[in-house]
Amino acid sequence: xxxxxxxxxxxxxxxxxxxxxxxxxxxxxxxxxxxxxxxxxxxxxxxxxxxxxxxxxxxxxxxxxxxxxxxxxxxxxxxxxxxxxxxxxxxxxxxxxxxxxxxxxxxxxxxxxxxxxxxxxxxxxxxxxxxxxxxxxxxxxxxxxxxxxxxxxxxxxxxxxxxxxxxxxxxxxxxxxxxxxxxxxxxxxxxxxxxxxxxxxxxxxxxxxxxxxxxxxxxxxxxxxxxxxxxxxxxxxxxxxxxxxxxxxxxxxxxxxxxxxxxxxxxxxxxxxxxxxxxxxxxxxxxxxxxxxxxxxxxxxxxxxxxxxxxxxxxxxxxxxxxxxxxxxxxxxxxxxxxxxxxxxxxxxxxxxxxxxxxxxxxxxxxxxxxxxxxxxxxxxxxxxxxxxxxxxxxxxxxxxxxxxxxxxxxxxxxxxxxxxxxxxxxxxxxxxxxxxxxxxxxxxxxx
Amino acid sequence: xxxxxxxxxxxxxxxxxxxxxxxxxxxxxxxxxxxxxxxxxxxxxxxxxxxxxxxxxxxxxxxxxxxxxxxxxxxxxxxxxxxxxxxxxxxxxxxxxxxxxxxxxxxxxxxxxxxxxxxxxxxxxxxxxxxxxxxxxxxxxxxxxxxxxxxxxxxxxxxxxxxxxxxxxxxxxxxxxxxxxxxxxxxxxxxxxxxxxxxxxxxxxxxxxxxxxxxxxxxxxxxxxxxxxxxxxxxxxxxxxxxxxxxxxxxxxxxxxxxxxxxxxxxxxxxxxxxxxxxxxxxxxxxxxxxxxxxxxxxxxxxxxxxxxxxxxxxxxxxxxxxxxxxxxxxxx
Numbered sequence: 001x002x003x004x005x006x007x008x009x010x011x012x013x014x015x016x017x018x019x020x021x022x023x024x025x026x027x028x029x030x031x032x033x034x035x036x037x038x039x040x041x042x043x044x045x046x047x048x049x050x051x052x053x054x055x056x057x058x059x060x061x062x063x064x065x066x067x068x069x070x071x072x073x074x075x076x077x078x079x080x081x082x083x084x085x086x087x088x089x090x091x092x093x094x095x096x097x098x099x100x101x102x103x104x105x106x107x108x109x110x111x112x113x114x115x116x117x118x119x120x121x122x123x124x125x126x127x128x129x130x131x132x133x134x135x136x137x138x139x140x141x142x143x144x145x146x147x148x149x150x151x152x153x154x155x156x157x158x159x160x161x162x163x164x165x166x167x168x169x170x171x172x173x174x175x176x177x178x179x180x181x182x183x184x185x186x187x188x189x190x191x192x193x194x195x196x197x198x199x200x201x202x203x204x205x206x207x208x209x210x211x212x213x214x215x216x217x218x219x220x221x222x223x224x225x226x227x228x229x230x231x232x233x234x235x236x237x238x239x240x241x242x243x244x245x246x247x248x249x250x251x252x253x254x255x256x257x258x259x260x261x262x263x264x265x266x267x268x269x270x271x272x273x274x275x276x277x278x279x280x281x282x283x284x285x286x287x288x289x290x291x292x293x294x295x296x297x298x299x300x301x302x303x304x305x306x307x308x309x310x311x312x313x314x315x316x317x318x319x320x321x322x323x324x325x326x327x328x329x330x331x332x333x334x335x336x337x338x339x340x341x342x343x344x345x346x347x348x349x350x351x352x353x354x355x356x357x358x359x360x361x362x363x364x365x366x367x368x369x370x371x372x373x374x375x376x377x378x379x380x381x382x383x384x385x386x387x388x389x390x391x392x393x394x395x396x397x398x399x400x401x402x403x404x405x406x407x408x409x410x411x412x413x414x415x416x417x418x419x420x421x422x423x424x425x426x427x428x429x430x431x432x433x434x435x436x437x438x439x440x441x442x443x444x445x446x447x448x
Numbered sequence: 449x450x451x452x453x454x455x456x457x458x459x460x461x462x463x464x465x466x467x468x469x470x471x472x473x474x475x476x477x478x479x480x481x482x483x484x485x486x487x488x489x490x491x492x493x494x495x496x497x498x499x500x501x502x503x504x505x506x507x508x509x510x511x512x513x514x515x516x517x518x519x520x521x522x523x524x525x526x527x528x529x530x531x532x533x534x535x536x537x538x539x540x541x542x543x544x545x546x547x548x549x550x551x552x553x554x555x556x557x558x559x560x561x562x563x564x565x566x567x568x569x570x571x572x573x574x575x576x577x578x579x580x581x582x583x584x585x586x587x588x589x590x591x592x593x594x595x596x597x598x599x600x601x602x603x604x605x606x607x608x609x610x611x612x613x614x615x616x617x618x619x620x621x622x623x624x625x626x627x628x629x630x631x632x633x634x635x636x637x638x639x640x641x642x643x644x645x646x647x648x649x650x651x652x653x654x655x656x657x658x659x660x661x662x663x664x665x666x667x668x669x670x671x672x673x674x675x676x677x678x679x680x681x682x683x684x685x686x687x688x689x690x691x692x693x694x695x696x697x698x699x700x701x702x703x704x705x706x707x708x709x710x711x712x713x714x715x716x717x718x719x720x721x722x723x724x725x726x727x728x729x730x731x732x733x734x735x736x737x738x739x740x741x742x743x744x745x746x747x748x749x750x751x752x753x754x755x756x757x758x759x760x761x762x763x764x765x766x767x768x769x770x771x772x773x774x775x776x777x778x779x780x781x
Contacts, residue, residue: 041514043698092725110721111577111694115608140564148609155608196724223577227511227698232725250576251659276574276700278606285724 028060035296042256042295045231048265056082080292083217087264087271088288094125094272095216095244100186101212102124103177106247107206107237108221112193113249115145117221117275118191119152120283121247124273126158131159134159134185136176138209139193140165149191155280159183162344169193177213190215197236210241217244219272222263224251229283230259231266238267248286249275256295328425331380331388338377378406379416451545469747470761481510485543489536495528499536503543510729513699516736520546524585551759553737558743558757561687561715568652569647569678569685572718573671573708574692576659579720581610583692583746584654585617586754592621596651601641602627603634603674606658614656619749622650634658634670635677642681649771655686675712690743692718697727702730705738716743719757723748731762 032053039049079266096102097166104121106114122133139145139161146162153160162177180188190213195202210218220234220243237243246263251274260271261406358388380388380404387394394402394417403410483508492499500521527533527542562568570587574580578723581604600618602625604610610638611627618625626641633727645653657674660667678685692716693701706716717740722728731742742757 008556040508041699043700046509047508109696109724111579113577142613143474144609144612145611146609148607151608196721198725223694223696225575225694225697225700227508227696227701227730229511229725230698233696250661251661251699253575254703255698258698348636 001165007129025061028057028075032057032060035079038296039258039261042258043225043227043262044295045228045232045257045262045265047231048262051265052082052086052261063203076296079296080289083261083292083295085286085292087261088286089334094129096187097130097216101177101180102131102187102217103190103215104187104217105190105192105213105215106210106219106221106292107192107241108194109196109223109233112194112221112223113275114194114221115139115148115152115191116278117219117247117249117283118149119156119158119272120275120280121219122158122187122189123156123280124283126156130278131187132185133187133189134176134180134183135160136173136188136190138169138172138176138190140167140169140172141193145191147276152280159185166439169205170212173209174212188213197233203236203240207240220246220263220267221241222246222248222259224257224259224274225253225255226259228262230262234263234267238269243267243269245269245272247271247273247275251277254281257291258295261295262290331383331391331420332385334420335377335380338373375406375408375412376416378405378410379413382406391420450458450541451548453487465667467754467761468751470758481506484654485508485540489540494534494537495534495539507729511575511698511733512729513702513733513737515678516733519736520550520732547732548759548763550732551763558759560743560756562652563684563687565752567650567682567685568687569645569682570652570688570690570693571657571675571678571686571712572654572690573657573712573714575661575704576607578659578692578694579746580604580659580692581613581617581656581670583690583718583744583754584614584620584656586746586751587737587744588623588654589621590754591652592623597649598623598652598654599641599645599648599650600625601636601638601653601655603656604658605623605632605637607632610656610658622649635674638674639677639681642678646682654769662704663730668711671708672711688716688743689714690716690718693730693734693742694719695719695722695730696724697730699730700734702733704738705734705740709738709740714740718742718744718754720746720747722746722777723753 064305137149
């Protein structure tokens with residue numbers, strides 16, 4: 001990816017000041033410069049970046065560094081806090097009308113993904129809030145837009161209100177509300193046509209739709225890949241319509257999604273949902289902290305932790321920790337760990353979420369082979385219980401047997417044994433250090 | 449004669465309507481970019497570090513991208529030094545020259561490549577929502593106007609309503625559309641279209657594809673397959689693989705260009721939606737960092753608003769406000 005250079009540079013700077021007890025003004029300046037570049041490269045609007053950097057500088061300069069944290073971490077923490085704070089706070093809740101139907105209007109530029117999002121959102125709210133939605137096809141301009149919504153409605157078994165493309169969208173919206181009341185739909189989703197924010201006539205049309213339907217929510221649908229212009233778009237739509245929130249689409253791509261920050265900064269309204277795929281259930285609530293990490297290119301640490309928490313048994317983890325400490329970690333434990341990691345999903349996904357994974361040469365593009373892991377499992381399973389708990393006894397003839405049993409070669413067995421030994425050695429160092437006075441960062445994660 | 453006037457003279461010979469289209473479509477871009485630069489020039493007068501820093505921001509705000517901007521600024525600093533330029537007013541022309549130089553650094557053509565002996569096949573690719581189907585509709589119309597027979601292949605079998613959308617465009621410009629059911633194999637649609645196009649002896653076959661994010665490996669493989677089918681059935685084809693990019697896209701456009709190129713060997717870029725306030729600065733970054741020329745740009749929603757990209761026109765459209773006063777006073781002399 002194009003951004004890795006910046007991510008690397010940022011990590012480089014952090015490394016330089018890692019050992020210091022106090023962050024000097026020059027250090028902060030150097031770091032904020034890198035953060036500034038990272039944000040700009042992530043498409044955060046330059047004005048937003050400027051304000052942001054000033055705030056970070058203020059907070060960071062002269063800050064006493066907490067004992068448990070290294071200075072670099074401290075600055076990054078400030079950056080991340082500020083970013084998350086700027087983007088978040090509010091939950092992805094929908095304002096429901098006390099008197100049904102609740103009306104939700106979706107607006108945005110062409111190609112942002114309004115129609116698809118309309119379907120996804122209706123599906124999400126139907127499930128989460130047990131509602132009975134009516135979809136309204138008010139895009140009379142783009143060829144086949146109505147058909148598109150009808151198809152989605154069909155897939156979701158949801159009724160779609162349409163009057164063809166000859167009526168004005170204002171009339172359609174008005175009639176749709178009537179229809180919703182008649183048919184006892186308690187929520188209405190109005191899919192409007194994509195339009196440029198500088199197109200006066202079409203923007204007026206939206207104002208009229210708003211006037212006749214009195215929507216509870218007006219969501220601006222924004223393509224996560226939008227560049228600097230996101231600010232102008234959000235500003236114009238907000239000025240005209242007072243939007244109540246934004247939905248970020250196509251976030252399953254490899255964009256950094258700096259537009260999220262820009263939109264939030266200029267409109268002050270929360271980002272409520274994110275589109276994560278082409279399927280109709282691929283809509284998720286917005287997580288500010290995750291977005292902050294993503295924009296900075298720090299990896300989605302939180303998602304990783306969440307995944308790990310969901311899959312690793314806390315009791316087992318404690319036991320494992322104890323074993324690590326007493327150095328009684330055996331091949332059996334190793335096997336168990338592999339199993340747990342596997343439960344978390346494909347290794348590549350996990351790796352992508354790890355901060356600094358891009359920095360490890362080779363790992364960056366490595367397609368981690370799940371087959372390799374299978375091979376390791378096979379080798380371990382071909383060992384006797386005694387061999388598993390005391391690998392030192394594995395002699396040449398035992399290796400031969402293990403290789404034969406697991407369908408691998410002696411070289412493979414040797415490699416695994418060596419890796420296991422190295423791993424234990426590493427753990428020993430780690431444990432030794434935590435006991436000692438000087439606690440150096442054992443994992444050598446780049447942002448520490 | 450300064451550089452900007454040279455460009456102006458160069459395009460004076462061209463049809464007025466084309467120039468007007470470019471100027472019109474780029475109004476928003478020009479206003480924000482040119483007025484910002486003008487403002488800067490007025491405020492600083494002397495060329496110094498701070499001036500360059502602010503200029504850097506102006507360019508970044510146009511989505512040119514940090515790497516490209518840093519290089520542009522370095523170039524400008526060099527030029528200012530060697531030409532001994534102290535006044536910011538004088539530097540304006542150098543800015544135009546450097547930017548233009550980056551856009552036209554290679555001698556390749558912006559014209560679409562046609563097969564001189566036989567049918568021409570275009571494959572149109574891109575991420576979701578950039579305007580592939582609309583572009584194809586407009587392109588079909590443009591080619592039809594030029595007297596060519598055109599056929600369209602409805603290769604977007606995934607998105608709901610995509611086939612209908614292409615059919616509407618087909619009706620509008622009076623060209624045939626070959627389609628299958630929604631959800632069918634796009635490669636099969638394209639294959640059928642190839643057979644039909646060959647037997648009906650059309651001049652140009654344009655193949656639509658479903659939008660896909662460039663990091664979806666399976667979908668990119670599917671695209672590779674479509675291209676393979678075309679190449680197998682018609683050696684030498686596709687004659688153009690056009691990547692459609694949304695001008696409002698930020699730095700991700702570079703990743704799109706890179707990865708679509710890897711999968712399908714993109715030969716040209718279509719930049720759409722330039723009539724908003726988007727600056728299309730990404731054109732510079734793509735020119736600078738990748739080897740792909742921009743071939744077409746979409747300057748409006750009308751069926752006639754797809755134009756062949758012309759870097760001189762583009763630069764002129766971008767900067768005409770920057771120099772309007774000067775040029776006028778020069779004319780009086």
